[in-house]
Amino acid sequence: MPELPEVETIRRELLPLVIGRRIVGVEPFWDKTLKGANAADFNKLFAGRVINSLERRGKYLIFKLEDDKCFSIHFRMTGSIITGAGDGNLPRYCRAIIRLDGKLSLFFIDPRKFGCIEVLDSCDSALSRLGPEPLDDSFSPEMLEKILSGRKTPIKSALLNQHNIAGIGNMYADEALFQARIHPLRPADKISSEEVQLLYDAIRSVLTQAIERKGATVSDYTRPGGEAGRAQDDFCVAHRRGCNCPLCNNPIERTVVGQRGTYFCPVCQPRG
Missing domain, CATH: 1.10.8.50 (Helicase, Ruva Protein; domain 3)
Structure with missing residues (x-):
């Protein structure tokens, strides 16, 4: 199960690839992968918007876009992200593709189908229910x-x-x-x-x-x-x-x- 170190590794390795890129669209292959919106509404919210930052909160990966739009990925038991050029051959257990400009695709892989990509109402408060970050300076x-x-x-x-x-x-x-x-x-x-x-x-x-x-x-x-x-x-x-x-x-x-x-x-x- 991806825990803090795994999600932070994913964040750090995706960061130089996605910042400043525009989301072209999101295509789910499992009907429960998207949470908070169906595919059509998800694309209305995010397609065409630029990724301004990529952050982590606990085990959540958070994409912050222009116009204060944001969504999270919760990997749960078996989730991960693989990068690729375009669609190509879909990796096994691919549950969704996040397509970015420049023909970069993020393949959301999740064998057990517990993970999700979720629309967040507020970038700042959506994950406020979580406890403190154990690596923050404020944690004592x-x-x-x-x-x-x-x-x-x-x-x-x-x-x-x-x-x-x-x-x-x-x-x-x-x-x-x-x-x-x-x-x-x-x-x-x-x-x-x-x-x-x-x-x-x-x-x-x-x-x-x-x-x-x-x-x-x-x-x-x-x-x-x-x-x-x-x-x-x-x-x-x-x-x-x-x-x-x-x-x-x-x-x-x-x-x-x-x-x-x-x-x-x-x-x-x-x-x-």
């Missing part, structure tokens, strides 16, 4: 401690709640909790101030390193040019059930937290 250990305070839910679930913090998904939550030596099932409100600091540092470190590695290709994610990410090569616990912990050499275990597969080291991350 004090803010994280306040978010966790009073929450009896498992710490893993608290990190995955996008209303709490925007962009952290399953595999990076596992990696951050391992780096901070915190068991994923511990109640969020039982994390000490010292542990909050460790977790804060781990979140920022794990996400920053994953962006540098162009995201993680575990299953479906590919970069816009078709290349794989390499962040998965650095994983210590995520998707590594049965492998040995890089610190203590004991087997990594898998459990379920909030219906999500969760990987951890029972020795380095004692439940306590």
Whole structure:
């Protein structure tokens, strides 16, 4: 599933290709891919308008166009974008094409059909329900401690709640909790101030390193040019059930937290 590092990688790699280009049209191949407008209305809103900026909010990619028009792409479980010249041969699982001038096409790929391209009523407030960005300068250990305070839910679930913090998904939550030596099932409100600091540092470190590695290709994610990410090569616990912990050499275990597969080291991350 594309999480913050994957969406940020997509944004950075699309940025020099799309800024200043004009949208020619959008063609969906799955009737639920477009959200907030049908194909005809979507094209009335966006066709002919120039892309002024490309931004990310949590796991959302946001296209901001002239005249304050904007739309987002939410990749959900298996979405990605591949660039190409014109239509050519449609990539497998292509659910929509965003055609730009200069014969550039953005192919929205989504094997499981959970992702969407959504019209936003307001570029500034549409995603305001999301929590703070964990890599912003304004995000602090004090803010994280306040978010966790009073929450009896498992710490893993608290990190995955996008209303709490925007962009952290399953595999990076596992990696951050391992780096901070915190068991994923511990109640969020039982994390000490010292542990909050460790977790804060781990979140920022794990996400920053994953962006540098162009995201993680575990299953479906590919970069816009078709290349794989390499962040998965650095994983210590995520998707590594049965492998040995890089610190203590004991087997990594898998459990379920909030219906999500969760990987951890029972020795380095004692439940306590």
